[in-house]
Amino acid sequence: MYLQCCNHTHEPIMLLDGVAVTIGRSAGTKILDKLCSRTQLQIVANHSKKYAMVKQLGANPSQIDGINIGQGKTDKLSVDRKCDKKGTSSLKSRENMHNSQKNKTSENFDNGTAADVGPPRATVSKSSHWSQGLKSSMTDSSLQVYKDDRVIVIKDKYPKAKFHFLVMPVENIVSTVHLNSAHASLLDHMWKVGRDIAKRSCDDDTKTRFRYGYHAVPSMSHLHMHVISQDFDSPSLKTKKHWNSFTTEYFVDAEDIIHEIKTEGKVKNRRHMTELLKNALRCHICHTELKNMPQLKKHIKDCR
Numbered sequence: 496m497y498l499q500c501c502n503h504t505h506e507p508i509m510l511l512d513g514v515a516v517t518i519g520r521s522a523g524t525k526i527l528d529k530l531c532s533r534t535q536l537q538i539v540a541n542h543s544k545k546y547a548m549v550k551q552l553g554a555n556p557s558q559i560d561g562i563n564i565g566q567g568k569t570d571k572l573s574v575d576r577k578c579d580k581k582g583t584s585s586l587k588s589r590e591n592m593h594n595s596q597k598n599k600t601s602e603n604f605d606n607g608t609a610a611d612v613g614p615p616r617a618t619v620s621k622s623s624h625w626s627q628g629l630k631s632s633m634t635d636s637s638l639q640v641y642k643d644d645r646v647i648v649i650k651d652k653y654p655k656a657k658f659h660f661l662v663m664p665v666e667n668i669v670s671t672v673h674l675n676s677a678h679a680s681l682l683d684h685m686w687k688v689g690r691d692i693a694k695r696s697c698d699d700d701t702k703t704r705f706r707y708g709y710h711a712v713p714s715m716s717h718l719h720m721h722v723i724s725q726d727f728d729s730p731s732l733k734t735k736k737h738w739n740s741f742t743t744e745y746f747v748d749a750e751d752i753i754h755e756i757k758t759e760g761k762v763k764n765r766r767h768m769t770e771l772l773k774n775a776l777r778c779h780i781c782h783t784e785l786k787n788m789p790q791l792k793k794h795i796k797d798c799r
């Protein structure tokens with residue numbers, strides 16, 4: 496499920512099942528009006544029942560279908576109904592939303608976080624969405640590099656390094672928070688396959704270092720383990736978010752996830768880690784702080 500902006504002023508916002516998303520005034524929503532709080536609404540989607548519970552956190556009024564929610568109060572937002580922070584919303588049909596999505600790709604969203612963006616006018620809907628893009632890429636022969644009865648490995652469509660693969664289970668698992676102790680052997684297998692792929696991809700160059708792991712809050716649906724070389728030499732690596740998602744603790748090593756599953760039977764919720772994406776840019780090797788992405792990219796070319 497996701498929130499679609501009726502005015503098309505910003506991109507849709509993914510709502511994972513049962514995961515609270517806070518939206519309000521932010522660069523992402525392009526809402527500048529200070530009457531709208533930075534944390535105006537908290538939204539928790541219920542995928543099976545096709546609704547979301549919306550809590551008004553901000554002081555100024557927010558409405559669902561023209562009716563004020565009230566600060567501290569919660570109301571239900573059903574699929575295709577409108578939700579608006581300032582009471583000036585208009586209805587948006589699902590068909591219109593499909594059209595608005597046509598020319599968009601997941602590259603516009605990859606490594607984005609839902610928690611810091613939100614719509615001025617939105618409707619909840621359920622249909623194919625950029626966050627589902629990995630599902631079609633899994634069977635795309637131009638991307639697939641390995642397949643067995645339990646996992647598929649594809650090249651990342653927007654690689655953030657010279658070698659960047661995604662290892663995914665054949666079984667439909669949404670993300671790490673949907674894992675339980677029964678998945679321990681699958682995770683071990685994904686890790687092993689990831690290491691084999693890394694070794695195979697740069698046979699001639701044993702110096703290439705790789706990391707294997709998961710983003711704390713993935714932007715794409717369907718469980719995927721990143722296999723990424725540590726050169727970060729790629730034109731698709733463009734933003735601070737990209738950088739921090741692979742070089743801070745936001746990148747959780749596969750071994751840690753496997754350990755959590757084997758000892759706790761579940762993976763910790765790491766939503767608070769989205770804050771790490773705002774960290775200053777630092778070289779992952781020598782930790783020097785760099786002003787911007789061009790400077791960082793220049794620096795890491797020599798810092799080996």
Ligand code: AMP
Nearest residue numbers: 601605606628632652653710713714715
């Ligand atoms: P994350 O969900 O944050 O762990 O990362 C998702 C990864 O998927 C990013 O590295 C993207 O570059 C990559 N990606 C996004 N869309 C696609 C796609 N349709 N096919 C393959 N890889 C993709």
